Amino acid sequence: MVISPGGWPKGEAGVLFVTESDTGRVLAMKDENNDGVADKIVVVASGLNFPHGIVFHDNALWIAETTRVTKIFDDNNDLIADRKTVVVDNLPNGGHHISRTIVFDEAGRFYVSVGSSCNVCIDDQRRAAILRFNADGSGEEIFAKGSRNAVGIVFNPNTGELWGTENGRDLLGDDVPADEINILKRGGDYGWPICYGDKIHDTDFDKNRYVVDPCLGTVSPQITMQAHVAPLGLRFVWNDSLPNALQGDLLFAQHGSWNRTVPVGYQVVRVINPAGNPGLSPFVNGWLEGTKAWGRPVDILDSQNGEIFITDDYAGAIYRIVFDK
Known part of the structure; x- marks a missing residue:
């Protein structure tokens, strides 16, 4: 469940667009009486292949599906797609990680995160990667590689840098390797599959001999956290409509562990001074009670009305956070 603010009709407030991956749909949720609760749900598009990331750009809603990037148009302002254009139709398919996320830079190019097909393996070079395209789908390049599963990617509006979450490997223990947030640089190698953590060479998997440690040239994470919290x-x-104390901070969702002895994550985390010496603290929690989870946060969106929305794909809910004036 990834969310985007309303874009159809142009300038209309009170509409959230949400992907429903398992059903292959994009929904528009409209608050018609301004009470903070969706009164109307419209199926914008259906028959999609596990839609995940969505973004409005150039009067179209762009959808990142498992194998393709599609843009749809609403010609009569009824929140229902009237036209569809497939922009990219050959993204890698199958395997463990099938969600795709999409963002645009200021030059109008789009970036798609493609997770690995496995926990650890020699994979298609277009997997565990961030792919970049021109707006018409041409000019594909591997912008960054070795990021095992960057489910979340976003541009830092203050610096123009692309940041991404990374879900680290499984089956190395409860506390290894740390999950990460990376600054994704063009040409950057983030280590997977032969490296994990901060430049740690996995000699059990990679039996090759090297004169120089192959992990020394990989990019260190900007932020590390407990293993297996699954940042999305x-x-x-x-x-400006949100509290001054939050300005410049980074918020991210920890979806929560699935195979750790003691469950961890299941919260939204606030990062103060993310580009400097980051400090992490819980922002919203309570989805984990003992060893029982009743919710799993996925995505975060702030609005110009001073709200923060959080999606939860376990409870099938969208939460709205408001602040005292």
């Missing part, structure tokens, strides 16, 4: 969507706060 992230959002920088630069919004």
Whole structure:
């Protein structure tokens, strides 16, 4: 469940667009009486292949599906797609990680995160990667590689850098390797599959001999956290309608562990001074009670009305956070 603010009709407030991956749909949720609760749900598009990331750009809603990027148009302002264009139709398919996320830079190019097909293996070079395309789908390049599963990617509006969450490997123990947030640089190698953590060479998997440690040239993470918390969507706060104390902070969702002895994650985390010496603290929690989880946060969105929305794909809910004036 990834969310985007309303874009159809142009300028209309009170509409959230949400992907429903398992059903292959994009929904528009409209608050018609301004009470903070969706009164109307419209199926914008259906028959999609596990839609995940969505973004409005150039009067179209762009959808990142498992194997393709599609843009749809609403010609009569009824929130229902009237036209569809497939922009990219050959993204890698299958395997463990099938969600795709999409963002645009200021030059109009789009970036798609493609997770690995496995926990650890020699994979298609277009997997565990961030792919970049021109707006018409041409000019594909591997922008960054070795990021095992960057489910969340976002541009830092203050610096123009692309940031991404990374879900680290499984089956190395409860506390190894740390999950990460990376600054994704063009040409950057983030280590997977032969490296994990901060430049740690996995000699059990990679039996090759090297004169120089192959992990020394990989990019160190910007932020590390407990292993297996599964960081997903992230959002920088630069919004005058939100409290001053949050400005410049980074919020990200920890979806929660699935195979750790003691469950961890299941919260939204606030990062103060993310580009400097980051400090992490819980922002919203309570989804984990003992060893029982009743919710799993996925994505985060802030609005110009001073709200923060959080999606939860376990409870099938969208939470709205408001602040005292």
